[in-house]
Amino acid sequence: MTTPLNPLKPEEVARRLADGRAVLIDIREADEFARRRIGGALSRPLSTLDGKGLGLSDAREVIFTCRSGMRTGANGQRLSVACGRPAHVLEGGLDAWDQAGLPVMVNVKAPLELMRQVQIVAGSLVLVGVILGLMVSPWFLGVAGFVGAGLTFAGATGFCGMARLLALAPWNRPASA
Numbered sequence: 001m002t003t004p005l006n007p008l009k010p011e012e013v014a015r016r017l018a019d020g021r022a023v024l025i026d027i028r029e030a031d032e033f034a035r036r037r038i039g040g041a042l043s044r045p046l047s048t049l050d051g052k053g054l055g056l057s058d059a060r061e062v063i064f065t066c067r068s069g070m071r072t073g074a075n076g077q078r079l080s081v082a083c084g085r086p087a088h089v090l091e092g093g094l095d096a097w098d099q100a101g102l103p104v105m106v107n108v109k110a111p112l113e114l115m116r117q118v119q120i121v122a123g124s125l126v127l128v129g130v131i132l133g134l135m136v137s138p139w140f141l142g143v144a145g146f147v148g149a150g151l152t153f154a155g156a157t158g159f160c161g162m163a164r165l166l167a168l169a170p171w172n173r174p175a176s177a
Contacts (some may be wrong), residue, residue, distance in 0.1 A: 005076040005089040007065060010100040012061055013090050018075070022061040025054060027072060027079070029171075034136065036112040038097055046075060049082045062087040069093035075170050111171045117165050 008016070014111060016022035024041040026033055033043045045052050046066075066072045070078065072089045080087055091099060095151045098104050110122065111117070129143030154160035166172060 004080045005087050007069075007091040008063060009091055010097045010102055013088075013097070014102055015067075016061060016063065020060070022063050022088075023056065023058070024063050024065060026065050026094075026123045027075070029092075029113070031111065032067065032113045033055065034107060035113065036094065036104060036106050038065065038094060039103060039105050046071065046078075049078065054082055056083075063090055064088070065090035065097070066093045068095050111167050114163055114166060114172065117166045117172075118160060121162060121166065122151060 013022070015025070017024055022037060025044050026037055026127040027046040027049075027143065029043060029045045029047065031044060033041075033045075037043075054062070064072045064079050064083075064087060069089060069092050076089065092099070092130065094104065112120075125147045126144045129140050129145075129147070132140035133144070150160075150162060154162075
């Protein structure tokens with residue numbers, strides 16, 4: 001799959017940002033952005049792009065990023081349309097930026113990304129279900145089957161009940177002002 005976005009190395013992106021030629025748009029979800037990001041990047045989650053553009057009024061170059069560059073590359077056509085002008089992608093994303101030794105803002109107080117929480121809970125439930133199924137009663141294997149069915153349903157429909165429940169957890173609620 002080809003992308004209409006021009007890839008740029010992290011050092012080149014840093015130069016363009018430093019001299020004011022470009023604006024960096026992070027397309028990750030808000031929970032990912034809150035935990036770890038490049039300073040000065042604007043958050044425009046991919047899930048919120050609805051054809052109305054990015055809300056940019058100036059003529060600076062646009063550089064898109066995500067965690068690894070995969071999400072941006074896979075959505076290059078959509079991002080180019082939303083941008084309305086030639087655009088670039090940070091090659092390797094935030095991970096490559098970090099590996100290049102460039103500054104990354106980290107908020108360790110922000111909760112883990114919701115999908116990572118789902119993976120931790122689902123994996124733990126499967127592991128506990130299998131262990132209890134082997135040591136206590138085979139009926140506990142139903143826990144692993146139930147979680148597997150839920151993950152399959154989530155993948156097929158885009159609705160993840162576990163993510164919805166975890167989003168209501170106290171550590172995932174935004175702090176009130």
